[in-house]
Structures are given as structure tokens and as C-alpha cells.
Amino acid sequence: MGSRVYVTGAGVVSSLGYGREAFQRALIEGRSGVTRVSGFDTSAIGRDFAAEVKDFRARDWLTAAEARRTGRCSAFCIAGARMALEDAKLPQDSIRGERTSVVLGTTMGEVALIEKLDRAWVASGPEGVKDIEVSRYGTTLLPIHVARAVGARGMVLTLPAACAAGNYAIGFGADLIRRGRADVVITGASEIIGHVQFSGFVRLGAVAPDRCQPFDLERQGLIVGEGSAIFVLESEEHAMRRGASPLAEVGGWGIACDAFHITRPHPDGEGTLHALRRAISDSGFLASDVDFINAHGTATKANDAVEARCLNEVFGGRRVPVSSIKSMIGHCMGAASALEAASCIETVRDGWYPPTMHYSQRDPECDIEVVANEARRGAHDVVLNNSLAFGGYDAAVIFAKPGKIPSEAPCLR
């Protein structure tokens, strides 16, 4: 039988603050991390709002050596991992070794480094490109930096699954434990805002002028965000042996690929439907068991309509409360579903559903029970985290109160 997998710690770097509790508190209060972009000049781009992590100082979380050898995206990962370890009350050296793996998601990784290296190349030729900065680039490096920080010597893997990357990493990380390949997995995802990437989203016509209004009739698109959320996943045996207090249990997960269009979701949501149903059934639940859905909800016309339709189809018209925290922290791309997972875990703990802010007019195409503008409390045994992504990727993960996943659930077989 596969082991139960517990989340025993979480760390968050976000435009709304650090640490899972502060993050969730800000979400519950409906605060916004969206401001004018400070990281680069937006005058030629046509949009100038984003949810940046403005006050991040690597040295608050990283050693001097770590800060020197990492880019911002990796630094977010290490910061999140340190917070998660502390949250899990894991002494620094206790998970050292081969039975600890690191699996992280991202979309573009150290995108700002590429831009910096390329600027140097254009300005000064190849000699202008510093070898130390070359060796800091690489999507591969995210989990490697974290493995060094926590002493992990097992698998070091990046799953660049675009905006579903957090769910991919958590789902696959949980399967590594269930399939006996690891006792502890440090997982989650990280993303930073880069100039090209911000501009690219604008050029796709996907970016809203100044606010993100998921599921609203007047929604105008997404707001780009950044951050990281990193988790400690432990096998039941490992967690119990050390007397850990699990925050939540990771249930089943579902993935699929639309195989339809590189940026647009399938109009019928075939892949999303599959991912949602699989996550629920894999967890040994019925759709009627799900208490709350942390939706992908990007506030683009296409995403929200398809996602809402899929949710209605899966939940058979039952009005399950749904929220999109992208209304407050923007679309953190690869980190989005990881940050949403952090919020899901807090919802599982305390029953607070974060609000979908800026919601004023119901869209008949998004006929779902939106938790509009104010947080509210409700049942919180089983929470679903949904994501869709570039490349037609779909992934959904179930989080539940520890022990709530039925022992006969397929994910535990």
C-alpha cells in the first residue's frame, strides 16, 4: 500500500508577504499585491501593473555564499524552503541524505539572468558575459540550490509545467513518496517577473490594465505576479516517527494535456475535466465531498469561461464555493498553483475561503459560486486546487484534513 503523504511545513514568498500564515491572512483580508511595476521600464509595453515581490532581500534568508551563487528565482526557492523546514520543525540536518528529494516547478526559471547576460553580450561581446553568471543560469539549478540548502541527496528535478507547475511538482512529489522512492520531498514552485515575459503576455493581449477580476463579466485579463511556495512533504511513517503535526494531507492528483492550442484552453475543457475527475476519484472521494475550490481563475475571457463550465460539469450544478486568489497576487505563472496550494492548505486548517476580489458582475458564462470580495468560512475537509497552463497542460490536486483520505483511495493503493 502506498503511504499517506502529509504536508508538514510550508514557506511562502509573495507580493503579500512571507510565510504561509501571513500570506493567508493577507488573502483573507482581501489585500492586493498589485502595484505599478518597479523592476523595469514599462513605458513602451502598454501595461504597467504587476504583483511584484518588492522587498525581497536574499540575505534575509540565504547565506552570503548562497546569495552570491543564485539568481532571484532560486533565491525565492531557498527562502521558501528554509521557511518550510522551520514551519515543519525539522532541524536543519535531520533530512540530510538520499531519502530526501527536491522536485520544483517553474515556467521560465532564471529569466532575468538570461536578459542580463544577453544585455552584456550585446553591449560588450562575448567577453562581457561573465562566466560566474553563466553558471548561475539553468532551470535545472532551482532544485539543486534547494538540495544543497537542506542536505537532500535524492532526486533533484525541475518540472517546468508552466502555470500548472506547482501542482505538477506537488503531485509528482507525493507519488515519489507513495511509490517508495523518497521519505521526504521538498516541493513547490517559483517564478520571477522578467521583462520579455511581461511584454510577451501583453503582446498576447492577455494582460489587464490595472486589476485582475476573475470570473467577472467585465474581466479584462490577467495581471502578472511572482513569488514562490515551497512545501515539506513527508511519508506518514516519517512524519509520525518524529512526532510531526501535519498541516494537511495530499490526496490524489489528475493531469492531462488538451493537445489543442499552445496558449488557449480546449473549448470543451476535455483535459481539465479529466484532471479534475481524476484528482477526486484518485483521492477516494466523490465530487460531492469537495468543500472548496481554489480555481485557476486567471481572469482571461477564455480561461474563466472554460474553467467555470468544467467545474459545473464535474460538480453537477452543485454550488461549490470557488475562489481565485489571482485577484490579489496576480498570475504567478509557474508558482501560481504552488501559492494556491499554500492557500488551500490554510483553508484545510482553518476553514477560511479567501475572496475573489474585484468581482462585481456575474458572467452568465461563469455561472459558479464565487466567494466574492469577502472571505467566508465553510466546511474544510477537502479542498481542490485547479490549474491550466501553456502547452495545454492541466493539473488538479486534492488537499484534505490529515487522515481524511479514505484508506481504500486509489492514490493509497
Add this chain to the structure above:
Amino acid sequence: MTPLVITGLGAVTQGVVGRAAFEGATREREVGSFRAPTLFDEARWPGARVVEATDFDPAPVLGEKGLRNIDRLTKFFLVASRNALEDAGLKRDAKWLEGADGRRAGVCASTAYGSLESMVELHRVALLESPRYLNPAKFPNTVINAALGYVSIWEDLRAVNATVCNGNCGALDSILVAESFLGTDRADVIVVGGAEAMHEALYLAFERLEAMAVDGQTFAPGDEERSKGMRLGEGSVMLTVEREEFARARGASCAVKITGFGTSFEPPSSEVMIINLSSEAIERATRLALDDAKLTPSDIDAVVSSTNGYSAYDAAEKTALASVFGAAKPRALVKRAYGETLGAGGAFALGTAYVALDRGITPAAHDSAQWPADARRLLVLATGFYGNASAVVVERG
């Protein structure tokens, strides 16, 4: 691990498209055709020597339409994946054969620097002209998983799609990810492997790290005494893998199986270092793979090496193998033939192991030890630059 049967292979590299050509290259290509680059200005890189797929034309396989906004990496992936599905008898003329179903088929593969080409291209537009002129049709290529997203679109692979990054080890790691997906019944067949595309930025990076063997310098992967550096290559190898019962039920050959996987990480000894060519990690990955396959070192007939000509890199493998096996095993030196293909490196190695076992081919690129004609069990290695290493056991019969 649950053994996975390899039922098909697709490949693209210099002078190679498809399985038959890859088998030919395995049999005959002792050293690849390392030449001055054509994809970027050789005058800027005196003495640069690389293997490019200069003759690669996707149109005969994919047709003329729909390729305009797709980058070189994606074209490699598309052609090799199509080859692998057709070679496995799942598709013909790009269509699923009866009994095969895109809802139960997926792709899971590696690229280490896949989006670099498009990132640099778009960044130049933003930097030298204006971000207003970024081509939105090309922007998706800057996202690492876009290439496999296109593979799913073109090949109708809907069950799973995962891009895997672990530097040079990613292609071997894609096997474990696929095994996890197949073992949890998310798919019946998955195309695994990797691809990497040549680009000046990639050349620049390794040149700045002083890792390259230029013209006139000895390039000899596996010979760490003589070799002066590595040389980059490009292309893709993709393999169709399935659980044995599924392959058997559809009448596919189950002659060659992947039976063991191991991976490990060893941090550098110094806090200031990033690069770490670690014999400890290779050794642990190898021992884990052998344990996983329930084999002992003496069961292994030969090794498909990860050596790339950079002497410290090659020395790490030599040390690890000496520790695990004692006496040296014959080694296929795949990167002599194809160059260092980074995220695709493990896939070229695995493809070599597959055709060596399935067809009894002796890889032409091998070391001085006699390659066993009746080889049944091969260890395939992938060494990363950062202390990461992965290993896979492939068996016949």
C-alpha cells in the same frame, strides 16, 4: 521499478532521421562529423567545432504546414516523437492505428536549455527595437514546456505531458517520471527521451566556462588523459515505453526492458562552487539502479557512458565505475558520435542501449575493451554538471 518495455525509437541528429538511420549511425559512427558551426557566425568563434543537424528537414515527416512559428527544438521533438510512435506500431502515416488512443498516450521528455533560442531572439527584439514588436506567435516558445505542448498537439498525446529538467540527467529522469505515470495508470504508452537545439548562446556559455575542445585540440570522450574538452551536438532521441502487459496484449515486441533507475545528488565540497563533477553521485545512482533492477555489478555486461571529453567530467565517471565494478567494463562512448547534447544526452545513450540490445549492434563509438557480442544487460549513465547523476539498467530478454 515496474519494468518498462521499449517498443519504438525515433531519432534526429546530423545525418539521421528515424530508427534505421540511428541504427546505422550506432553501427558505423565512430566519431561524429564535428565542423565549424553554420547556425551562427563561425568567425566569432575561431576553431569552434560542433555537430549540427545541418541536413535536417522536418517537412518530409511533418509536412509543410504549421511549422513557421515553431522553433528548432520543437521540430526535433516532433520528428523524433512521430518516428517513435510509428516505430512502435502505434501510428501509421501520423494516424493512430486501431486500438491505440491519444487519451491513453502521453509524452514525458527532457530539455536542459530548450527555450534559450527563443528567449534570446525575443529579448533582442525587446532590447534593440521595442517590446512592442515581440511576435506573440513566437512568445510561447520562450516557455520551456511549449515544445512538448506542440508534440501533444501534433501527435494527439492527451493522457500526460511532462517536461523534465535535470540538466544532462533529464532524459534518464524522464523514464522515472513516465514509470510513475504508467504505474498509477495515467497512460498506457508514453514517449520519453530528450532534445536539445544548437544555439550561439549555448556555445557562448560553455566557451565562457572554458569547457570546449576547439579545432586542433584532442576531443576524446572516455579518455580523460588526452581529451581537452567537450563538443556540443544537437538533436533528439525519443523512445516509446509501455508496461509489459500492455505491450504484450497489443502484440508488440517485449525484447528490451528498462528494469532499474537510480539518481543522486552530491553537493560541491566548497560553498562558492556551483559546478560539481561528482563520482560519488554517479556511484550512488549506479548502485541504486542496480538494486532497483535486483542485479549485482557482475550482472552488467557493458556501460553506455556519459563521458563528453571534458577531462574532470570523464574522470568522475571512471572513478565511480572503478568503485562499483572494480575491473573496467566495456563502454559505449556515445558523445564521440553525437557530441554533448545536454538534456538529450541520456536519450542518445538510452537509444544506443536499446538498438544494441534489440538488434545486437556493437556501437562503433566504444572504448578499447571488447564490446560483448551477446550483451544482455547494460548500464546507461548520465552525469550532470552540478553534482547530479542518474543511471538506468536496460535488459534484453
